[in-house]
Amino acid sequence: MPELQVVLPDESATMPPERLVELAIAAEDLGYGTAWLPDHVLPPGEFGSTYGGVYEPLVTIGYLAARTTRIRFGTSVLVLPLRNPYVVAKQAATLHRLSGERLVLGVGAGWAKAEFAAVGAVFEERGRRTDESLAVIRDLFEGRDRGGVFEPALRAPLPLMIGGTTGPALRRAARYGDEWQGLGLDGAGFAAAVARLRSYGDRPVRVGTRLDWSAGDPAPVVAMAHELTAAGAETLAVSFGDEKDALDRMTQFHTLFTAG
Numbered sequence: 250m251p252e253l254q255v256v257l258p259d260e261s262a263t264m265p266p267e268r269l270v271e272l273a274i275a276a277e278d279l280g281y282g283t284a285w286l287p288d289h290v291l292p293p294g295e296f297g298s299t300y301g302g303v304y305e306p307l308v309t310i311g312y313l314a315a316r317t318t319r320i321r322f323g324t325s326v327l328v329l330p331l332r333n334p335y336v337v338a339k340q341a342a343t344l345h346r347l348s349g350e351r352l353v354l355g356v357g358a359g360w361a362k363a364e365f366a367a368v369g370a371v372f373e374e375r376g377r378r379t380d381e382s383l384a385v386i387r388d389l390f391e392g393r394d395r396g397g398v399f400e401p402a403l404r405a406p407l408p409l410m411i412g413g414t415t416g417p418a419l420r421r422a423a424r425y426g427d428e429w430q431g432l433g434l435d436g437a438g439f440a441a442a443v444a445r446l447r448s449y450g451d452r453p454v455r456v457g458t459r460l461d462w463s464a465g466d467p468a469p470v471v472a473m474a475h476e477l478t479a480a481g482a483e484t485l486a487v488s489f490g491d492e493k494d495a496l497d498r499m500t501q502f503h504t505l506f507t508a509g
Contacts, residue, residue: 251478252282253503256325256459256488258495259286259309260301266312268492269304273313275496277320279503283353285325285486286310293363298463298490300361307340314348323353325430325459325486326412330358330375331368334382338389338399346401355410355430356383358418376417383409383425408455414442423449428484431458435473436480443481455483462498463490471505 255276257269276284286309287301296303310322322344329337337354345352358379359365365372389399390407411422412430422429423446431442443456458477462470474485489498 252484254283254486258492283321291367324355326355326357328359329356330378334385338386345407350405357412419446428455436476440480457484459486461488
């Protein structure tokens with residue numbers, strides 16, 4: 250049985266923060282293992298189904314972790330080349346310590362060219378910058394000297410999750426990741442992506458993917474979840490759409506999937 254995970258809805262600027270707390274507590278009580286938060290700094294369009302991340306994810310995780318006890322929290326995914334990797338590493342290590350070692354740092358190279366332009370980052374350099382940043386973060390997490398004292402040092406591993414299904418993303422996951430998360434894959438596509446990831450190296454990487462159930466009959470999504478499980482998915486993260494109905498869908502999906 251894979252670990253069921255939830256992508257928390259963070260697409261509405263009018264949603265009260267307490268709603269995220271309510272959903273995180275419900276996910277923990279239902280038995281979801283990880284709750285993910287999306288990220289966009291300055292998207293070119295309104296926050297909504299395309300651009301999630303109204304509340305900055307690392308700050309928000311600190312808030313949610315203080316209201317929960319067991320569930321892990323992660324970013325899916327933090328657009329790493331928009332940020333200073335030393336600051337990201339410091340923030341992540343601090344959150345990991347404060348949350349009782351419950352953080353997963355999920356990162357990606359980003360895809361919205363207009364967002365890079367808006368913040369003064371070079372879109373064409375995003376892959377190189379992501380790899381360089383991951384090297385910095387990995388060194389700091391593992392205690393290698395980067396010219397200064399890094400604290401809080403990790404007392405327990407802080408997993409790095411790499412998101413994406415492109416060749417560069419899969420190579421990045423094989424080189425730096427502890428976990429990998431795909432998106433928009435069926436069973437065959439998932440198995441092919443995992444085989445490609447494994448071909449790039451022999452580091453142990455936990456593999457999973459994201460699904461979406463934001464409306465309609467849950468049966469096709471539950472069936473796809475079982476198909477992905479059969480294909481070897483170790484984690485299944487589900488986005489349940491608009492926050493108004495997310496709790497009902499989260500509860501229903503968990504019941505249907507675990508019933509077999």
